[in-house]
Amino acid sequence: xxxxxxxxxxxxxxxxxxxxxxxxxxxxxxxxxxxxxxxxxxxxxxxxxxxxxxxxxxxxxxxxxxxxxxxxxxxxxxxxxxxxxxxxxxxxxxxxxxxxxxxxxxxxxxxxxxxxxxxxxxxxxxxxxxxxxxxxxxxxxxxxxxxxxxxxxxxxxxxxxxxxxxxxxxxxxxxxxx
Amino acid sequence: xxxxxxxxxxxxxxxxxxxxxxxxxxxxxxxxxxxxxxxxxxxxxxxxxxxxxxxxxxxxxxxxxxxxxxxxxxxxxxxxxxxxxxxxxxxxxxxxxxxxxxxxxxxxxxxxxxxxxxxxxxx
Numbered sequence: 001x002x003x004x005x006x007x008x009x010x011x012x013x014x015x016x017x018x019x020x021x022x023x024x025x026x027x028x029x030x031x032x033x034x035x036x037x038x039x040x041x042x043x044x045x046x047x048x049x050x051x052x053x054x055x056x057x058x059x060x061x062x063x064x065x066x067x068x069x070x071x072x073x074x075x076x077x078x079x080x081x082x083x084x085x086x087x088x089x090x091x092x093x094x095x096x097x098x099x100x101x102x103x104x105x106x107x108x109x110x111x112x113x114x115x116x117x118x119x120x121x122x123x124x125x126x127x128x129x130x131x132x133x134x135x136x137x138x139x140x141x142x143x144x145x146x147x148x149x150x151x152x153x154x155x156x157x158x159x160x161x162x163x164x165x166x167x168x169x170x171x172x173x174x175x176x177x178x
Numbered sequence: 179x180x181x182x183x184x185x186x187x188x189x190x191x192x193x194x195x196x197x198x199x200x201x202x203x204x205x206x207x208x209x210x211x212x213x214x215x216x217x218x219x220x221x222x223x224x225x226x227x228x229x230x231x232x233x234x235x236x237x238x239x240x241x242x243x244x245x246x247x248x249x250x251x252x253x254x255x256x257x258x259x260x261x262x263x264x265x266x267x268x269x270x271x272x273x274x275x276x277x278x279x280x281x282x283x284x285x286x287x288x289x290x291x292x293x294x295x296x297x298x299x300x301x
Binding site (some may be wrong): 068071072075076079141157160161163164167168171 | 290293
């Protein structure tokens with residue numbers, strides 16, 4: 001059964017990555033089931049972007065990066081699903097998740113017409129911005145907002161992976177040139 | 179063999195060889211050492227954790243014959259991949275090993291996460 005704290009409402013300021021840039025949006029409340037939904041959504045968005053990149057890029061390093069995103073986010077997703085299953089919690093859709101999806105759709109639309117080096121640079125720019133935004137959200141919103149100890153621990157355990165993805169993305173983007 | 183250095187057996191062997199054949203004691207002692215009478219410690223098992231998207235410790239000093247064991251404590255898969263060795267994919271909680279075969283300095287990374295870097299110094 002979910003703990004009572006899983007339903008505690010919180011007032012949050014959430015930084016979102018939309019269309020490759022950051023902007024702040026105020027959300028009225030965010031419960032733990034909503035935090036879980038945001039985490040799962042953010043995870044799925046980057047996996048989807050990586051799957052698209054694999055269909056488009058011919059750069060071996062970009063391919064390798066995209067494959068790692070799929071592998072890692074799949075692993076995180078499995079952990080998240082196991083947690084919410086164990087807690088008998090259903091992740092709750094919310095304005096933050098919907099905004100993330102909307103931003104991801106816009107970012108995807110901008111990638112679609114690109115090919116070759118232009119695609120690689122735009123995809124890696126998007127990965128840098130997205131992972132920075134997710135890292136900020138984990139640090140300043142999701143971990144502080146989480147009331148359930150297991151949910152907080154999962155987010156804390158995920159954080160180093162997101163930071164490593166960000167560093168990897170920055171290095172790779174830099175290697176692609178201006 | 180290292181425990182027998184200076185032992186009664188070794189001293190007896192040196193004495194008998196030098197007495198019967200007129201071989202210099204120093205030369206016999208060197209020969210005994212060459213046969214394995216050294217102070218090399220037994221091989222060790224050295225543990226390296228893959229945790230927080232890093233290798234901890236990231237630099238380790240080994241002797242030839244020591245075994246390195248990496249264990250993945252993160253929630254994503256890792257490898258320890260260097261020149262001449264590769265643990266392959268280590269899922270969370272899995273371990274992989276490598277036996278140091280010769281003296282060298284071996285830099286390695288995670289094949290998935292190149293920001294993870296480690297070094298084995300084999301003496």
